[in-house]
Every structure is written in C-alpha cells, then in structure tokens.
Amino acid sequence: MKNLKNIFLSLGVAATLFGTTACTGDLDLQPRDPSEITDANGKIDNVFADLYLQFATYGANGNSPVSGFDGGMAAFQRAMFIAEEIPTDEASWIWDPADYGVFNYGTFNANIGCLYGFYSRLIINITLSNQFIQALDNGEFGEVDAAKAANYRLQAKTLWGACYYYMLSFYDNVPYADETTPVGAEPTQRPRAEVYNLVTSQLEDVVAAYGANQTPLYGFVGLDAAESILAKIYLNGEVFAGKADYAKCYQHCKNVIDRLGKGGYYGNGLARSYNALFGANNKKYVIGNPGSDVNEIIWSIAGDNINLTGYSGANFLIAGWIGTNAVQVTMGKPTQNPALNGQYEDTEAGKILYTYVADPEQYEKDLKTYNEAAESKKDAWQTLVNEIVNGVPYSFNPTQNGYVAQDWYNYGNGWKCMVARKSFVRKFEWEDVDMSVSNDRRVSLWQTSAHGFTADNVSIVGDDWGKNGYLCPKYSNWAYNEDGTIDAAASPTNISMASGDYAAIRLAEIYLTAAEAILQGGGGSEAEALQYVNYIRQRAYGDPAGDESHFWARLSMQDLRDERCRELYQENVRRTDLIRWNQWCTGYTWEWKGGIQNGTNLPEYTKLYPIPTRTMVASSFQQTTGY
Numbered sequence: 001m002k003n004l005k006n007i008f009l010s011l012g013v014a015a016t017l018f019g020t021t022a023c024t025g026d027l028d029l030q031p032r033d034p035s036e037i038t039d040a041n042g043k044i045d046n047v048f049a050d051l052y053l054q055f056a057t058y059g060a061n062g063n064s065p066v067s068g069f070d071g072g073m074a075a076f077q078r079a080m081f082i083a084e085e086i087p088t089d090e091a092s093w094i095w096d097p098a099d100y101g102v103f104n105y106g107t108f109n110a111n112i113g114c115l116y117g118f119y120s121r122l123i124i125n126i127t128l129s130n131q132f133i134q135a136l137d138n139g140e141f142g143e144v145d146a147a148k149a150a151n152y153r154l155q156a157k158t159l160w161g162a163c164y165y166y167m168l169s170f171y172d173n174v175p176y177a178d179e180t181t182p183v184g185a186e187p188t189q190r191p192r193a194e195v196y197n198l199v200t201s202q203l204e205d206v207v208a209a210y211g212a213n214q215t216p217l218y219g220f221v222g223l224d225a226a227e228s229i230l231a232k233i234y235l236n237g238e239v240f241a242g243k244a245d246y247a248k249c250y251q252h253c254k255n256v257i258d259r260l261g262k263g264g265y266y267g268n269g270l271a272r273s274y275n276a277l278f279g280a281n282n283k284k285y286v287i288g289n290p291g292s293d294v295n296e297i298i299w300s301i302a303g304d305n306i307n308l309t310g311y312s313g314a315n316f317l318i319a320g321w322i323g324t325n326a327v328q329v330t331m332g333k334p335t336q337n338p339a340l341n342g343q344y345e346d347t348e349a350g351k352i353l354y355t356y357v358a359d360p361e362q363y364e365k366d367l368k369t370y371n372e373a374a375e376s377k378k379d380a381w382q383t384l385v386n387e388i389v390n391g392v393p394y395s396f397n398p399t400q401n402g403y404v405a406q407d408w409y410n411y412g413n414g415w416k417c418m419v420a421r422k423s424f425v426r427k428f429e430w431e432d433v434d435m436s437v438s439n440d441r442r443v444s445l446w447q448t449s450a451h452g453f454t455a456d457n458v459s460i461v462g463d464d465w466g467k468n469g470y471l472c473p474k475y476s477n478w479a480y481n482e483d484g485t486i487d488a489a490a491s492p493t494n495i496s497m498a499s500g501d502y503a504a505i506r507l508a509e510i511y512l513t514a515a516e517a518i519l520q521g522g523g524g525s526e527a528e529a530l531q532y533v534n535y536i537r538q539r540a541y542g543d544p545a546g547d548e549s550h551f552w553a554r555l556s557m558q559d560l561r562d563e564r565c566r567e568l569y570q571e572n573v574r575r576t577d578l579i580r581w582n583q584w585c586t587g588y589t590w591e592w593k594g595g596i597q598n599g600t601n602l603p604e605y606t607k608l609y610p611i612p613t614r615t616m617v618a619s620s621f622q623q624t625t626g627y
Contacts, residue, residue, distance in 0.1 A: 044141040048152055051132050051159065052219070054125050056301050057310030075312030076125065077301055077502050077572070079118035080166060083609065084572040089424045089590035091570070092460040092469070093320075095417055104460050105595040106584075106602050110610035110627060119170075119612050122163050126177060129160035133179035150209075155216075157206045158226045162299070162504075164199045165233050168192060168240045169576045170609045173622045178202070189622055196233070196241035200248075203230045207252070218289035218300075224260060225287075225299040227252045228505045235513055236580050246522025253514035254524070256298070257532075260507050263293040265482070266545055268535045269507050271296050273484030273542075274441050277506070278314070280410070280492050280499040281479040292482075299505040305477075305497035313502035314475045317570060321473040323414035324407075325466060326400035326452065330393040331373060331382045334366040344393075350384035353393050387451075390478075390486050396452065402466030403451040406494075410477040413496035416462070419469025422455045423590035423599075424569070427562050435470075441484065441542050442566060447471035457591040474570045475500055484542070508536055509571065512564045519557055530555045536567050579607050 040047060055076045085091045086103045093100035099114045108115060133156050135141060136149055160178070167174050174195040177187040190198075206226050216222030231252040237245035257269075265272035271285050271294045283302075287295035303313045311319075332355030335341070341356035357363040373379040385393040389408045396403040406414045425448075431437040436450035447453050448470050457469050477498040479490040492499045515529035534551040541550045552559065561581055565574070578584040584607055589599035605626025616623060 040135055040140045041142040044136070044144055044149075044152065047132060047135070047141070048156075051128050051156060052302075053308075054128055055159065056303065056308055057312065074117040074121050075310055075316075076121055077504070078312040078316045079114075079121040080572045081316070081570070082114050083118045083166070083170060084575045085570060088574045088578060089421045089588075089593075090565075090574050091418050091420060091424075091472070092457070092592065093417055094419060094460050094465060094468070095462040097461070104592055106593055106606055107595065108606065108609055110613040110616065110623070115609060116612040116614055118166075119609075119615065122167055122170075123175070126160055126163045126167075129156045129163070130177055130179045130181060131183065132156045134183070137179065154206050154209055154226070155221050157202065158221045158229065161199055161203045161206070161226065161229050161233075162221075164195065165229055168196055168199070168233065169236065169579075171611065172608055172625050173611070175621065186619060193241035193243075196237070196243070200230065200233055200245075203233070216288045218283065218286055219302045220288065221299055222288070224256050224295075225505065227256050228298050228510055231256070231510065231513055231517075232505075235517060236576060239576075239580050244520070246517040246520040248522075250514055250517035250522035250524055253510050253517060256507070256510050257514060260287070260295050260298070261511075264296075265294075266535065266538065269294060269296060270535060270539050272482050272539070273480060274539060275444060275476070275484045276480035276482065277503060278475040278500060279480040280314075280477050281487070281490060282500050282503065286501060296507045297501070297503045297505075298507060298510070299503075301502040301504050303498065303501050305492055305495060305499045309497045314477070314498040314500035317475045317502075318409055318411050318473060318477060318498055319413045319415045319496075320418045321471045322404055322406055322409055322411070322447075323416035323465075324405045325416075326397040326403045327387075327394050327405040328382060328397075330385045330395045331370060332393075333370050333374075333383065334363050336360075336363055344385055347384070350386050350395075351393075352383065353385050390488055398452075400452070400466070402447065402453045402471075404447045404471060409445070409473065410491050410494050411496070411498060412494050416465045418471075419457070419460065419465070420472040421469065421591045422457055424565070425455050425470050425472075427565050439542075440540050440566070442474075442540050442569075443472070445473045445476060447473075457597070460592050472569070503571070506571070508539075508567055509573070511535055512560070512567060515555070515560055516557075516564070519555070519560060526555065529560075533560060533563055536563060540567070 057075055082103065086093050086100060087106040092104045099112055102108060102112060103114060133153055136153055172192045173189045174192055175187045176190045176195050176198065181187060203226060207223065207230060210223035210226060214223040231249050233240065234245040234249035234252065237243040261269040264270055271277050276282065277285055277296060282297065283289050284291040285294050286297040286300040301313055302308055303315070330353050332353040334357045335354045336357065338356050340354040343354050344351040345354070357366055370383060374383045381398055382395050384395055386396040386403070387394045394405060406412060425435055428438055428440050428443055431439065434449040435455055436448045449455065452466070453470050454467050455470050458464060459468050475498065477492060477494070477500065479487045481487050511532040514524065515532045518524040518526065518529040530552060533555055537550045537552065538547070543549050564577065575584070578588070585602045585604055591597060591599055593599035594602055608624045608626065610624045610627035611621055615621065
C-alpha cells in the first residue's frame with residue numbers, strides 16, 4: 001500500500017453509469033490524456049490499487065473526479081464525515097455558511113454543494129467497484145491466477161457493500177447498480193427495503209465465499225470487514241427496511257469477535273491505548289499488519305504523509321479542529337547553576353522554567369530580558385509554564401481566547417474549522433463543573449476550559465472561534481507506544497500531512513454493535529452485552545488488566561447509546577445512530593439543532609438527504625421523499 005499508483009484505465013466511462021450526458025462532464029473518470037494507456041491486460045494490480053485509492057484520497061495525482069468541487073471534501077472519509085457528523089451534536093463546521101451553515105442545523109436542500117460531494121463520492125466508488133468486477137469477469141485483465149482473481153472480486157464487492165451502507169442510510173429512492181448493470185446505463189432507483197435485501201443477500205454470499213480465518217494483507221479488506229459491514233447494515237434493518245434483523249446482526253458480530261476478540265493487553269483484542277489507535281503509527285493495530293497481536297482496526301483507509309496524501313482521514317481530523325493560538329514556547333529564567341537546567345518551580349500562577357546559560361555575558365543579557373518580561377503586566381505570561389507537551393514547555397497569553405498549538409499534535413497545519421456542541425461534551429464523565437478534568441482518556445487530546453475555550457456554543461461561526469465550543473481532536477501525528485505515551489523518536493516530521501490511517505471500522509464498534517443487538521433481542525445474554533461494554537470502559541480509563549473500577553453492574557439502552565457516542569465519535573456513525581434510536585427529529589435536542597441556539601425538533605423528511613439538483617437535472621431520477 002505504500003506504493004499505490006493511480007492509473008485510470010478506461011473500462012468504460014465509470015460515471016456515466018449514474019447519469020446521462022450532463023453528468024459525464026461532472027463525474028467523468030476516463031483518462032484526461034488520450035495518450036494514457038487504456039489496455040487493462042496484465043494491469044489488474046494497478047486497477048485494483050486505484051479502486052482502493054478512491055477510498056483513501058480524491059483522484060489521480062491529487063485531481064478530483066468531482067469537477068467544480070473541492071477535491072478534499074469529496075474524499076471518501078471526509079465526505080461521509082460531512083454527512084454523518086456535521087449535522088449532529090458531535091461537531092459543527094464554522095466556516096462556509098452557504099454550505100455548512102445549513103448542514104450544521106440538520107436541515108438540507110438539494111442545491112448544497114457538500115451534499116453533491118458525498119453523493120458523488122459514493123456513486124464513483126460504487127461504479128469503480130462494479131466495473132472492476134465486470135472487467136475481471138470479462139477477462140479484460142488477461143490471464144490472472146484464479147485464487148487471486150476470486151479474492152480481488154470479493155474485496156471489490158466488500159467495498160461496494162460499504163458504500164451501500166451509506167446509500168441506505170441517506171436515501172429512500174436508492175440508485176442501485178451492481179456488476180450486472182451495463183456500463184453507461186442509468187441505474188434503476190429502487191425502494192430502500194428492496195436495496196437492503198439485495199445488498200445483504202450479496203454480502204452474505206461474499207462472507208460465505210471468503211472462507212474461515214481469511215486474513216487480508218495490511219490495507220485490504222477481508223472476511224472481518226465484510227461481516228462487520230453486514231452487521232452495521234443489519235443493525236439498522238428496522239430503519240432501512242422495516243425488518244428487525246438483530247439476530248443476524250448479533251451473529252455476524254459474534255463471528256468477528258470470536259476471531260479477533262483475543263490477545264492484546266486486555267485479552268479481548270482491544271489495543272491498550274485509545275490514543276495509539278489514532279496516531280501516526282496506528283498501522284500496527286490494523287488487521288493483517290505484523291508487529292502487534294492486536295487487530296482492532298478491521299477496515300483501515302491507509303494514509304501516509306509522503307506516499308499517500310490527501311485532505312481527508314487523519315489530516316482532516318487533525319487540521320479541521322486545531323490551529324495555533326495564544327501559545328508560545330516558554331521563556332526560561334536564566335541560571336548559572338547546571339543542576340537547575342530544565343527544572344520547574346511551582347508558583348500559584350504556573351511554573352517557572354530555569355535554563356542554564358554558560359556564557360557570563362549572554363547570561364546577563366538573557367536575565368535582563370527575562371526580568372523585563374516577568375515584571376511587565378503585559379508580558380509576564382511568557383515566563384510561566386502552563387503546558388508541557390513532549391518535554392517542551394509552553395506559555396498561554398491570557399489576553400486571548402483559546403490556547404492551542406499545532407506542535408502539540410506534531411502537525412504543521414491548522415484550519416480552526418470545527419468546534420464541538422456542548423451536549424456532546426456533557427456525555428463524558430468530568431471531575432469538575434467546568435468540564436476541564438476527566439479520567440476518560442478519550443478526551444486527552446481535547447482543548448477545554450483549562451485551555452481558555454468555552455463549552456457553550458454562543459454561535460457556530462468562525463469569527464467566534466475560541467469562545468464558542470471545545471476543540472475535540474481524536475487523531476494526532478505523534479507515534480505512540482503501546483501504553484499511549486508519545487514515542488517522539490518514531491514520530492514523523494512535523495509537516496502539514498499526517499501519517500496515520502483512518503480507522504473506518506474497529507473491533508470496539510463491533511462489541512458495541514453486538515451489545516445493542518443483544519438488548520434488542522437478537523440473541524446472546526445481557527451479561528454478555530455488559531461484558532462487551534465494560535471492555536470499552538476499562539480501556540477508556542486506562543485501568544490495568546483485571547481492574548474493574550469503571551465496570552458497570554447493569555446496562556440500560558441509554559447507557560449503551562451514550563457509551564457508543566463516547567467511544568465512536570468522529571467515526572461516521574452518529575447521524576445514523578440517532579435516527580435508529582428515534583432521537584434525530586424528537587426526543588433529544590442539541591445546540592443549534594434546527595437553527596436555534598438551544599435546539600428544536602426537526603421535520604421527519606430530514607432523516608433522509610435529497611439527491612443533488614445537478615444529478616436530478618441530468619437523470620430521470622425521482623427525488624427523495626419530502627424534498
């Protein structure tokens with residue numbers, strides 16, 4: 001996966017499958033240069049790599065196949081984040097009010113540009129998956145080893161199923177196409193329940209065909225990913241198709257748990273550290289990658305700050321939250337005593353850093369500069385240590401709102417584009433009323449009131465950044481040791497691209513999905529469901545193996561919902577979860593829901609997204625119900 005090359009091979013015009021002439025200009029995936037190679041014979045690995053590349057980034061050599069649109073926003077992970085997280089209590093995008101201002105409220109119209117971005121990304125990836133299978137079945141790759149061809153086919157179908165999970169969540173008149181759909185033909189819109197039956201049936205065949213104990217190479221999907229996607233679809237069966245398929249959901253989860261739920265620090269297949277799952281070296285926790293006995297990340301969308309870059313995945317989930325504001329490296333108090341070098345003296349206002357200066361003349365100069373700053377009402381803050389990250393002391397400027405530094409995440413960029421809603425922040429267990437101290441390690445990278453931010457969402461506009469919501473980063477560009485401490489030596493260079501993979505599906509999600517299926521009567525026992533949730537809680541608090549300090553004695557559905565929110569935030573499940581729990585329109589309110597600061601109910605039609613106007617004009621499609 002480190003040497004992915006993007007070679008668009010003309011196996012037909014991929015995008016014309018989902019539209020008529022006007023759409024082909026928007027979504028044309030043919031080679032832009034007519035002299036490019038279009039003969040697929042012997043190129044199966046190149047085309048297969050390109051299929052995965054369309055999940056990892058946004059197009060050939062950084063170009064977006066969605067013309068007239070921000071390529072980063074049309075990258076798969078980011079596009080799904082826009083659809084699944086921005087309208088919910090978890091996050092809000094505080095710039096671009098024409099697009100995101102409406103999305104932040106949970107209300108939509110067919111002309112919104114970012115809606116076209118995530119619809120198009122799903123269409124593109126479905127099309128490429130179908131056409132890869134068609135080319136394989138038609139012999140267009142020439143002579144291919146039979147076992148390899150069969151496995152590649154299953155992987156393409158698994159990725160196809162992942163896209164239809166979101167299609168089923170977003171639309172009721174679902175454009176459906178599989179490998180039997182002729183290239184260039186407009187797909188038939190089918191009722192949601194019918195597509196649900198088609199997709200689950202085909203994924204069941206995929207799971208059966210993989211065979212037991214099939215482990216993919218790092219970066220590729222396999223049996224566990226296919227069963228996990230199937231479980232995610234079945235969990236939402238009542239919404240997607242009016243079918244309570246919790247028994248099927250539980251059974252597929254149990255299959256995955258039986259294979260992966262062992263090993264590691266806790267003996268349950270979970271990584272010891274939550275932060276390490278979202279760091280620069282999280283590849284070692286991806287199934288199929290040697291180097292760890294933990295395979296918690298079941299489906300990984302690969303990322304690398306040199307070989308596989310894009311404004312999505314870890315890059316997006318770091319840069320979107322952070323910036324550098326009101327922070328500088330602390331000015332140390334000069335000392336001629338080597339024993340004090342790098343030492344800190346506690347004061348009521350913070351800590352004083354001592355730095356050894358050998359040269360007498362330089363010492364006098366530095367001491368004069370330090371004393372002037374320390375005695376100044378304006379500049380004294382520069383001499384106090386407020387934060388220490390990776391051994392580096394930092395000072396906060398109290399005259400500004402919000403203290404954060406990109407260096408704290410080993411990252412060279414920051415957009416200041418997102419803040420969290422207060423309702424989401426409240427779901428975590430805090431030790432103080434200001435919500436600044438928590439033993440839950442899942443918030444350890446956040447910037448809270450302890451760093452000059454306010455939890456209240458007085459607005460969700462960019463000009464109020466620093467005083468209208470907490471920053472809740474989950475990813476960083478540090479490499480981590482198994483216990484979650486920073487491994488600075490193994491960390492990449494601090495540049496504007498991150499090295500971590502995006503964890504699309506984790507074993508932790510499967511534990512929580514199984515627990516919900518159990519509580520819904522799908523099988524298993526309540527004791528089993530409770531055990532699965534307690535696995536999550538034990539790791540969240542960093543409790544030693546065998547320590548049950550944070551275990552629950554009983555499990556309610558609301559407890560499970562809140563734990564799922566805490567564990568899986570920013571993992572592109574939140575909107576679908578809220579709809580499944582009947583908490584999207586009514587029953588639960590968060591800040592700026594419906595466009596009102598304290599929140600209000602949403603109309604029923606907002607449970608679905610409209611098909612973009614650009615697609616409607618270029619096709620004979622029927623619009624989503626309610627739009």
